[in-house]
Amino acid sequence: MTSIALAALEKGDMMETAIIIRRAKKGDLEKIVENWKGLYEHHNKFEDIAYKRKANSTNLYRRYLKKQMSTSKAAIFVATKGQYMVGHIMVRLNMLPPIFVYNKEGYVDEIFVRQGFRGKGVGTRLLGFAKKWAQKKRLDWFGLTCHVKNKKALRVYRNFGLRGFQFKLVRKL
Numbered sequence: 001m002t003s004i005a006l007a008a009l010e011k012g013d014m015m016e017t018a019i020i021i022r023r024a025k026k027g028d029l030e031k032i033v034e035n036w037k038g039l040y041e042h043h044n045k046f047e048d049i050a051y052k053r054k055a056n057s058t059n060l061y062r063r064y065l066k067k068q069m070s071t072s073k074a075a076i077f078v079a080t081k082g083q084y085m086v087g088h089i090m091v092r093l094n095m096l097p098p099i100f101v102y103n104k105e106g107y108v109d110e111i112f113v114r115q116g117f118r119g120k121g122v123g124t125r126l127l128g129f130a131k132k133w134a135q136k137k138r139l140d141w142f143g144l145t146c147h148v149k150n151k152k153a154l155r156v157y158r159n160f161g162l163r164g165f166q167f168k169l170v171r172k173l
């Protein structure tokens, strides 16, 4: 997609086409990679060192994405408008320590909606697909982590019915 086409789309052109959410296919790979870049640009506003990426991070991510697309222990859903990808979510099985009765978590690794499409319910719909996947897999939890400064995302998650559970504390060594 050209940047002009995307800018027009984000300004609201072609709004008559519905936004469809479906399981990601092989052909979506590069568009998801573009979303991932947007996700990191967004996070670098909150932190630089913690989110500092390796020079070959795009290739490493591409490899990870392919793996997650081909395992039954993860799922990627994309939100598309015609041929354009407006967002995606990646959810995967995260095993908690075996001592717990409820130790299988459906963990959202990443969720991203392109700027011009935010606030239209796409993120909430993506969360709904990911949660349903976790329920079908009979997992015990549905969760994610979020940067403390990402207030907008935190509000979306709370509205979706998620609650704050743990607080992660770190310092760089």
Ligand SMILES: CC(C)(COP(=O)(O)OP(=O)(O)OC[C@H]1O[C@@H](n2cnc3c(N)ncnc32)[C@H](O)[C@@H]1OP(=O)(O)O)[C@@H](O)C(=O)NCCC(=O)NCCS
Pocket: 039, 042, 111, 112, 113, 114, 117, 118, 119, 120, 121, 122, 123, 124, 125, 145, 146, 147, 150, 152, 153, 155, 156, 159
């Ligand atoms: C966080 C993110 C995924 C949320 O996606 P989104 O599509 O904007 O989320 P929603 O539209 O479902 O919800 C956002 C708001 O729109 C409202 N909304 C929902 N449906 C709506 C509709 N049909 N029309 C207008 N507003 C709507 C929601 O109530 C919510 O309102 P609030 O801001 O008052 O809480 C998106 O903002 C994003 O990609 N951010 C950048 C990357 C990021 O931070 N990722 C998360 C990392 S943890």
